[in-house]
Amino acid sequence: MDIQRTTILLIEDDEEDYILLKKALTKIPHVHYDLRWESDPQAGLKRMLVDQHDICLLDYRLGALNGIELIREARRQGYALPIILLTGANESEIDILALQAGADDYIAKERLQVDLLSRIIRYAIERKKAEREREKLLSEQLAIQELEKRRNEFVNMVVHELRTPLTSLKAHAQILRKHFSLTGDEAVIRTTTRMNTQINKLTDLISDFQDITRIEGGRLQFRESYFDFDELVNEIVEEMQPVTDRQLLLRDGETNKTVWGDRSRIGQVITNLIMNAIKYAPDSDRIVIKMQSDDTTVTLQIQDFGPGIPQTVQDKIFAPFFRVEGATARTISGLGLGLYISAEIIQRQEGHLWVESQEGKGSTFCFTLPIEREHPLEEKETAS
Ligand SMILES: Nc1ncnc2c1ncn2[C@@H]1O[C@H](COP(=O)(O)OP(=O)(O)OP(=O)(O)O)[C@@H](O)[C@H]1O
Ligand SMILES: [Mg+2]
Missing domain, CATH: 3.30.565.10 (Histidine kinase-like ATPase, C-terminal domain)
Known part of the structure; x- marks a missing residue:
């Protein structure tokens, strides 16, 4: 079976807890965990934003700054990877707070069993991936919609710009025809009639062009x-x-x-x-x-x-x-x-x-x- 590699950034000020976690991780089968430890919360925040890793585990108690504040700050600065909060004994009431701040899950340190730990880490990573995939899809859809909207605006503008001079041209051709029909100049009448036909052709082409963009945009309207x-x-x-x-x-x-x-x-x-x-x-x-x-x-x-x-x-x-x-x-x-x-x-x-x-x-x-x-x-x- 392939060995999977997962890089974890651990922000934890207690070295004993770090060692404990490291031990628990080595017991998980089929996965090699590369555990990168940072004890200082401020340095930890910096590393979250620049270091390569798959997931961040961080302690609730980090000296002056608590883990929830750190999570909130990291999210505010655009940190997009999964975060799991490590809680001590009798701190279970903070789970909701952690989730609200942007944590993906939490785990009580006294319950660092191997199967639970591996499942929580794996799920958090996969969930985050799926979430990002969804977001990407959504933003792509939005981009397409925006593009379509701009294209429609462009088509409408072009159609308008083409129609305006044609309408005026058509009026002039009609004036010419009227004028010459009085004097009875057959050749000129024929020419102006042809002009009129060609102008109508152009007008129809422009309408067809507008219609297909309407059909594609589902905006072909009917007056019944x-x-x-x-x-x-x-x-x-x-x-x-x-x-x-x-x-x-x-x-x-x-x-x-x-x-x-x-x-x-x-x-x-x-x-x-x-x-x-x-x-x-x-x-x-x-x-x-x-x-x-x-x-x-x-x-x-x-x-x-x-x-x-x-x-x-x-x-x-x-x-x-x-x-x-x-x-x-x-x-x-x-x-x-x-x-x-x-x-x-x-x-x-x-x-x-x-x-x-x-x-x-x-x-x-x-x-x-x-x-x-x-x-x-x-x-x-x-x-x-
Ligand atoms: N009555 C017909 N006899 C033979 N071929 C035809 C006939 N009607 C349509 N076609 C064929 O079908 C094609 C598509 O027709 P369609 O009306 O969609 O487009 P068009 O006449 O080429 O251009 P447009 O109608 O956009 O000015 C035509 O190019 C022609 O090859
Ligand atoms: Mg045709």
Whole structure:
């Protein structure tokens, strides 16, 4: 069996007690105790703070200074190792005081039996180690939290700083367009329209960037109300048709449902799915947007007739920053965030988002949402 080594700093003004302890320690099997003795309490305090050791044993009676004061002072100065107080006869009432001052345990000198002594020393050392481990973990967690907080503040600041000039740029582009629409200069109108599209793209990118940091921080917020599902879909389809002059956005069916949820977030999902269909199926002539419902759910399917998505990556496309490799990825812009954010939104709205796709035959992205979900009653009454 391995011999364990433990270094003990003993602060004890009585040499006889030192010898007694040394004898008791040599009887403990499997452990070699390196006992370092200091008889002067002031020098003892100094050695506690600078000497290498595993544990400190100190006497309650140390001349003018008592052991408890010494413990308190050592702790005050940052001493972090375990301390065991040695008490004389009839001093058992000081045990609580010792613990309060920062001792880990105490032992009565007249009861220096080998097994008790070894157990107390070992436990005190192990307990202290575990305690320090816990403290370290806790402080690491705090540091991570602090870092996250600072990162969020940074992201918010960047987002704000990026948005401010963009908002102003957008206003200027609109003024230009208005101005030239009066004089009827077609080329300028087209240019300003393109400017506007690019500005919107940038705005969306900034929002996505902000959304993922919110998702990661568990701070993606929802503003819920009743809304007309078909109306939302129609609105988005009409808004997006001008984005493409090749694919026709075709609507199929209706739900006729009023849904409880975050209209704008769900709109964000629909926009992203249609945008993907436009981007990744550029050579097809139509995109079918199918609305369905039953008693409790609405379902939306967005079907394109593009290249489809290989089976092997179908679950990966919902991960942040994932983009299917290939020629298209390089030419079509995107960060690979849209589906990740969309899946998170649908999940938080207690629905499901999935894809059905076969390579070469196009993709169908679908989501279902519950029509009713638990929400505060008063909001139901005020909703129209
Ligand atoms: N309709 C689709 N057809 C083929 N591939 C698709 C389709 N929709 C998504 N993908 C693939 O899944 C990837 C991830 O899509 P996602 O919407 O998350 O990101 P993105 O469109 O690349 O960028 P972002 O939406 O952040 O602008 C895309 O890069 C593309 O490879
Ligand atoms: Mg996308």
